[in-house]
Amino acid sequence: MKSLLAPGHRGCAGCCDAMAAKFTLMGAGEDCIVVNPTGCLEVMTTPFPETSWEVPWVHSLFENAAAVGSGVEAALKALGKKGNTKIVVMGGDGASLDIGMRSISGAFERGHDLTYVCIDNEAYMNTGVQRSGATPFDASTTTSPAGKVSFGNPRPKKNMPAIIAAHGSPYVATTSIGYPKDMINKVKKATEIEGPTYIHAHAPCTTGWGFDTSKTVEVAKMAVNTGLWPLYEMEDGEVTKVRKLGKNIKPVEDYLKMQRRFRHLFSMEGGEEEIAKIQAIADKNIEVYGL
Amino acid sequence: MTPENKLDKSKMVVVEGSYAVAHAVKVCRPNVISAYPITPQTHIVEDLSQFMADGEIPNCEYINVESEFSALSALVGSSAAGARCYSATTSQGLELMHEVLFNVSGMRLPVVMTIANRAVSAPISIWNDHQDAISQRDTGWIQIYAENIQEISDMTAQAYKIAEDKDILMPAMTCMDGFILSHVYEPVVLLEQDLTDEFLPAYEPENILDPKNPLSFGAFADPNYYTEFRYLQEQAMQKALKKIEDVANEFYDVYGRYYGGLIDEYRTDDADIIIMAMGSIVGTIKDVIDKLRDRNVKVGLLKVRSFRPFPVEAITNVLKDAKVVVVLDKNISLGLNEGALFTETKSSLYNTDIRVPVVGYMIGHGGRDIKIDTIEKIIDEATEVMKTGIKIESQFTDVKEELI
Numbered sequence: 001m002k003s004l005l006a007p008g009h010r011g012c013a014g015c016c017d018a019m020a021a022k023f024t025l026m027g028a029g030e031d032c033i034v035v036n037p038t039g040c041l042e043v044m045t046t047p048f049p050e051t052s053w054e055v056p057w058v059h060s061l062f063e064n065a066a067a068v069g070s071g072v073e074a075a076l077k078a079l080g081k082k083g084n085t086k087i088v089v090m091g092g093d094g095a096s097l098d099i100g101m102r103s104i105s106g107a108f109e110r111g112h113d114l115t116y117v118c119i120d121n122e123a124y125m126n127t128g129v130q131r132s133g134a135t136p137f138d139a140s141t142t143t144s145p146a147g148k149v150s151f152g153n154p155r156p157k158k159n160m161p162a163i164i165a166a167h168g169s170p171y172v173a174t175t176s177i178g179y180p181k182d183m184i185n186k187v188k189k190a191t192e193i194e195g196p197t198y199i200h201a202h203a204p205c206t207t208g209w210g211f212d213t214s215k216t217v218e219v220a221k222m223a224v225n226t227g228l229w230p231l232y233e234m235e236d237g238e239v240t241k242v243r244k245l246g247k248n249i250k251p252v253e254d255y256l257k258m259q260r261r262f263r264h265l266f267s268m269e270g271g272e273e274e275i276a277k278i279q280a281i282a283d284k285n286i287e288v289y290g291l
Numbered sequence: 292m293t294p295e296n297k298l299d300k301s302k303m304v305v306v307e308g309s310y311a312v313a314h315a316v317k318v319c320r321p322n323v324i325s326a327y328p329i330t331p332q333t334h335i336v337e338d339l340s341q342f343m344a345d346g347e348i349p350n351c352e353y354i355n356v357e358s359e360f361s362a363l364s365a366l367v368g369s370s371a372a373g374a375r376c377y378s379a380t381t382s383q384g385l386e387l388m389h390e391v392l393f394n395v396s397g398m399r400l401p402v403v404m405t406i407a408n409r410a411v412s413a414p415i416s417i418w419n420d421h422q423d424a425i426s427q428r429d430t431g432w433i434q435i436y437a438e439n440i441q442e443i444s445d446m447t448a449q450a451y452k453i454a455e456d457k458d459i460l461m462p463a464m465t466c467m468d469g470f471i472l473s474h475v476y477e478p479v480v481l482l483e484q485d486l487t488d489e490f491l492p493a494y495e496p497e498n499i500l501d502p503k504n505p506l507s508f509g510a511f512a513d514p515n516y517y518t519e520f521r522y523l524q525e526q527a528m529q530k531a532l533k534k535i536e537d538v539a540n541e542f543y544d545v546y547g548r549y550y551g552g553l554i555d556e557y558r559t560d561d562a563d564i565i566i567m568a569m570g571s572i573v574g575t576i577k578d579v580i581d582k583l584r585d586r587n588v589k590v591g592l593l594k595v596r597s598f599r600p601f602p603v604e605a606i607t608n609v610l611k612d613a614k615v616v617v618v619l620d621k622n623i624s625l626g627l628n629e630g631a632l633f634t635e636t637k638s639s640l641y642n643t644d645i646r647v648p649v650v651g652y653m654i655g656h657g658g659r660d661i662k663i664d665t666i667e668k669i670i671d672e673a674t675e676v677m678k679t680g681i682k683i684e685s686q687f688t689d690v691k692e693e694l695i
Binding site: 030033035042043046051053056057058059060064067069070071072073074078080081085102106110 | 351
């Protein structure tokens, strides 16, 4: 399969964004137009006058990618050029769950034929690891640091797939860059379904989460195998497929101890109770999704 | 020399200003319209929506967005994909678009947008002044102000022709005074489809989002490259100075209607006092001038159509023989106590040999009526300036002392 993201970009070694973009393009194919909000992926792939993109690509601002995607789709329709061309928006968790929320909500409510891929590395990595609405409970970031009276981020992740499904999206799926085939297949399926479809890809960031550059995929898989990041598909609002973990379920501790952002939980007084709270989040996922 | 306006009275119909604009947009054959409702722009987008519902705009998509921010953002995508794009907004909506305005211009996307000029909150006000558009003057949009409904309607086709020119490729705002023009019924000639098809060529951009020829739009520029992007935008603005004049003349050749190019003049030939203004107030000023000319007051009008690019040369040419210049502004730069047209007119004159006193009046904020008496009083004061020099350089007009 031809890679549509050329090498030579400025991504870190072990960069999750590069993997996510590559897998997304493998699923969407050459006949697509990519819209990219501001973020690591945009910065690392398009330092003027260079570009890594082998498909048409447009970046406008941080908070408006879904609206830009709406406009691309409308233009192709108006000009009689839509055909099978797919509109794929790829945005980070900050651009998607926080600042771009309104524009995503609008695009999905209006029913544009586009696929939105949220590449979720659970904080604002491009600006130096600040918390976002996707930052998990107790993760230490530069704006939710662990400290003498804090275990880090005080809130759990916003459930974005549920919000998108509530807009009436025909297809919503979670995936992980740790499972390339899963991601490619889901993107392919999403782009082939008419209407606004959504892929939420979990993407561990070596720099922001604090693990060795060789461990990106391993960390991603561990998030899935603890139940902290369930992989499922929703069609017309109903969960239709789930990746079962069966006997392979790992304790969340195995996932947390791989990462610098959770290391305070293993040294601070009361850390054990906090880890138990995170285990409870995983247990709930295991129950709700029947992992 | 101002060409004679050949209005074909047999073609005139009485319509609301907003309808005339919507009709003009339709005739320009847009591909994507994206807009969010806000008073007093609403009638324009309602009329366009009705045209869409009646199938009267072929090859067009109308996007009912969830905010002005997305209205203009959607057009970034549409324009980059090769569509002729339109939006309309005002006041809070335009201010909400601020970040996108820079982006559209920086990406050189020739979007055209009508602004039904309105005051800005707080205090909230739905009535007319120019603070909304003036506050966006540095965003890289061409800004042209209309005097009446016929002009704003015809300006729509002119704006597309200017913006889409391959030497320009800059977005354009066509500005009409909210309510005063948007909600008033006047006899106008609706923009003619056959003449517009002759006047305005189809939009055929060289670079578009196309899977057969993948290009990247909106890359980031480090300090090695950023300056040149701004420089080229300014070059395009400077080229637009001539293009605006050319397009006004071409428009006259095809339609027989003319409102000035960068500027227009009224009875300025021998004028000692020249009043400068933009928008619908120009009509009131012309009436006052006619009245005062009958009393041998040598007063004339310099109507500024193009605020961006700012027509320095055209303005100084008109002002060079004046004895006093009076600038009326429906806006204020808080902290300078001046309106923008006043400041920029003074700036245009500064490094020249022209020595003429310039006084500024901030007027009509938040829709306060501008009366003939007020204009007459201002001209009386200008007569005093000619005799005794400037006493007050820039001031608010019609402040109600009892409310302060």
